[in-house]
Amino acid sequence: MPAPGAPRTFDVAVIGGGMIGPAVSLGLLERGLRVCILDEGDDVLRVARGNFGLIWFQGKGFGMPRYVEWTRRSAMLYADFAAELKDSTGVDIGHARPGGLELLLGEDELAHRQHYLGQIYQQGGGANYEVEFIDRKQVADMLPNVTLGEDVIGASYSPLDGHVNPLFLLRAMHTRFQQAGGTYLPHHRVSGVRKDGDAYTLDTEGGSVSAPKVVIAAGHGLKTLGPPLGLDIPIRPQRGHIMVTERAQPMLPMPISAFRQTVEGSIMLGVSAEEAGYDDTIDTATLHTIAARAKRTMPQLGNLNIVRTWAALRVLTPDKCPVYAESDSHPGIFGIASHSGVTLAAANAKVTAGWIAGDPPPPEFEAFTVERFHDAPA
Amino acid sequence: MMHRRNTAGERVTINIDGKNVEAVVGESVAAAVLAAGAGATRTTPVSGAPRAPYCMMGVCFECLMDIDGIPNRQACMVSVTPGMKIKRQAGARTVGGAS
Ligand SMILES: Cc1cc2nc3c(=O)[nH]c(=O)nc-3n(C[C@H](O)[C@H](O)[C@H](O)COP(=O)(O)OP(=O)(O)OC[C@H]3O[C@@H](n4cnc5c(N)ncnc54)[C@H](O)[C@@H]3O)c2cc1C
Ligand code: FES
Numbered sequence: 395m396p397a398p399g400a401p402r403t404f405d406v407a408v409i410g411g412g413m414i415g416p417a418v419s420l421g422l423l424e425r426g427l428r429v430c431i432l433d434e435g436d437d438v439l440r441v442a443r444g445n446f447g448l449i450w451f452q453g454k455g456f457g458m459p460r461y462v463e464w465t466r467r468s469a470m471l472y473a474d475f476a477a478e479l480k481d482s483t484g485v486d487i488g489h490a491r492p493g494g495l496e497l498l499l500g501e502d503e504l505a506h507r508q509h510y511l512g513q514i515y516q517q518g519g520g521a522n523y524e525v526e527f528i529d530r531k532q533v534a535d536m537l538p539n540v541t542l543g544e545d546v547i548g549a550s551y552s553p554l555d556g557h558v559n560p561l562f563l564l565r566a567m568h569t570r571f572q573q574a575g576g577t578y579l580p581h582h583r584v585s586g587v588r589k590d591g592d593a594y595t596l597d598t599e600g601g602s603v604s605a606p607k608v609v610i611a612a613g614h615g616l617k618t619l620g621p622p623l624g625l626d627i628p629i630r631p632q633r634g635h636i637m638v639t640e641r642a643q644p645m646l647p648m649p650i651s652a653f654r655q656t657v658e659g660s661i662m663l664g665v666s667a668e669e670a671g672y673d674d675t676i677d678t679a680t681l682h683t684i685a686a687r688a689k690r691t692m693p694q695l696g697n698l699n700i701v702r703t704w705a706a707l708r709v710l711t712p713d714k715c716p717v718y719a720e721s722d723s724h725p726g727i728f729g730i731a732s733h734s735g736v737t738l739a740a741a742n743a744k745v746t747a748g749w750i751a752g753d754p755p756p757p758e759f760e761a762f763t764v765e766r767f768h769d770a771p772a
Numbered sequence: 773m774m775h776r777r778n779t780a781g782e783r784v785t786i787n788i789d790g791k792n793v794e795a796v797v798g799e800s801v802a803a804a805v806l807a808a809g810a811g812a813t814r815t816t817p818v819s820g821a822p823r824a825p826y827c828m829m830g831v832c833f834e835c836l837m838d839i840d841g842i843p844n845r846q847a848c849m850v851s852v853t854p855g856m857k858i859k860r861q862a863g864a865r866t867v868g869g870a871s
Contacts, residue, residue: 539867541869640844640865641817641818641864641865642864642865642866642867643863643864643865643866643867645867658817658818659817659818659864694867694868694869695867697867697868698867699844
């Protein structure tokens with residue numbers, strides 16, 4: 395029996411119950427570890443509740459071939475991950491991998507996209523980089539219910555792209571976590587982490603928790619939690635807007651980057667990128683830009699009413715690639731920061747968790763260091 | 773079956789699923805449809821369950837119908853006009869052609 399008031403002890407304390415924390419925690423539980431997730435309350439920045447739901451491969455990893463590999467790995471693990479969640483919790487996260495398109499409007503966009511993807515290919519995506527360019531006619535054949543806007547001249551296509559319902563994903567991971575014996579502690583905002591003998595003590599508004607290993611998967615919270623623990627990761631918020639139409643009959647058989655239709659029929663329109671600090675309020679001029687592009691790409695979308703709209707803040711590193719790092723000064727403390735936490739959930743559950751548990755890091759992680767932001771360029 | 777409490781007022785003819793019925797100027801499409809005994813006015817997009825107007829004041833979105841060729845309109849928020857063509861909706865609306 396622990397003394398009254400003594401911290402509750404676990405093998406691993408995970409800070410953050412958004413996209414990354416729960417995914418990693420599921421893998422830790424599978425390895426027989428005792429895990430708690432410390433999370434904030436409801437009215438906080440939590441990107442897991444505001445994202446677009448793409449499992450997206452094409453275009454990821456510019457300047458970092460290892461990120462191409464890591465994204466591919468997660469995309470390939472997703473079907474099994476989704477099936478496991480459904481079998482154990484009954485929640486269908488709506489995973490599908492029908493391939494995905496990025497529609498290109500005009501020659502300039504095509505040239506820019508060819509250059510961008512060409513670089514990724516040359517940097518090491520290699521001969522098996524699963525992205526190809528298709529022309530307008532091929533796009534039309536893939537989208538029989540769509541009347542393409544006259545500016546659409548083609549698209550980049552990847553068979554690895556897909557999507558999920560991100561809210562069902564969040565719910566399924568949380569349900570599974572508690573079912574498998576994990577301890578979820580909402581209203582436990584961590585204010586600081588201290589070394590205490592062989593373990594770390596995490597002080598929170600809801601009492602203390604102690605564990606020899608700590609995973610900081612706190613999204614924007616990493617910005618303040620990390621530096622005192624040797625994880626000075628320069629993340630910044632970048633705002634993105636999303637609009638949702640009324641439900642309609644099936645029109646989009648696959649996600650089209652900034653446009654995707656849910657199984658229920660809503661069409662989601664995104665996704666903007668603004669530097670607005672921590673302001674996640676809506677800017678109507680941005681909504682106008684999104685709607686205008688939607689109509690230019692697929693004019694029939696102009697018939698649909700918009701029923702919801704919101705903005706959320708991406709967790710971005712300077713090179714947009716992830717960080718998976720163990721602190722040098724505080725061994726046993728791990729920091730994870732990444733955009734595309736939905737895409738990477740399967741890899742986080744299946745692979746990242748092994749690394750936290752003590753397996754050698756997967757080869758991809760050699761690139762996902764903190765030092766890359768601090769070393770002077772050679 | 774619903775009945776109008778006040779039957780006074782000028783009449784207009786509207787068309788519900790191909791059938792002409794009388795409505796009273798100033799009333800909403802939802803009221804006219806209920807008074808005509810139309811029953812369920814749509815089925816839902818996901819499960820196909822039948823639905824009819826409920827709140828009559830624009831908040832529940834149960835009353836969606838195709839009014840003059842535009843689907844998903846809130847029938848309780850639209851007033852009847854002469855010759856208006858109203859249709860029940862089955863499941864999700866179509867997106868339609870280029871706008
Ligand atoms: C507009 C938009 C669209 C996006 N679309 C996609 C997409 O299509 N596909 C994709 O893969 N990704 C997408 N993303 C990114 C994705 O949502 C994020 O990468 C992911 O949610 C990050 O997960 P996270 O766990 O790091 O952060 P979050 O999901 O924000 O979770 C962080 C958690 O940590 C908690 N926390 C913070 N500080 C503390 C503390 N001190 N103590 C305790 N708990 C704390 C928070 O309460 C929160 O629950 C999108 C993002 C945006 C903004
Ligand atoms: S009946 Fe509720 S919105 Fe029309």
